[in-house]
Amino acid sequence: MEQESTDRTDEKTEQPAVKPASEVTEQVKDPLAELLGQAQNAYTAYMQAQREVAKGYKQREEVLEKAYQEAQQEANNACNLAIEKALRSREKANQQAEETHNKAREKANEVYQLVLRQARDTRNEAINQAWKARKENRAQDWEIFQGTRG
Secondary structure (H helix, E strand, O other), rough: OOOOOOOOOOOOOOOOOOOOOHHHHOOOOOOOHHHHHHHHHHHHHHHHHHHHHHHHHHHHHHHHHHOOOOOHHHHHHHHHHHHHHHHHHHHHHHHHHHHHHHHHHHHHHHHHHHHHHHHHHHHHHHHHHHHHHHHHHHHHHHHHOOOOOO
């Protein structure tokens, strides 16, 4: 048997056979090419990671924007509810104040009417007493004038 190395010879010419360059490069592993391949793979992985990080940032920004909008909407809703409650409270207070004012006005009117009746009654009583006194005095004066009283 013949050796299978570079000692091989061509059977026709009995000269050592020369391998083509492509076979030689395939058989010989180039450490630089291997490192370049690893570097390219690492760079590709790095670029993919960069895209994933950018995608993650974008997703996070969308989540944060959504959370902000939800918080803003909740704040708006709470504010609107507080305003509505304040308006209802104000309306109720105004209504109560108006009712109290109307009651006070009615009470003042009742007191006025009572005082007015009392004043008229007092005036009428005074007029009646004065008329009665006048009548009595006139009668006495007439009696004195006629000499019937004595």
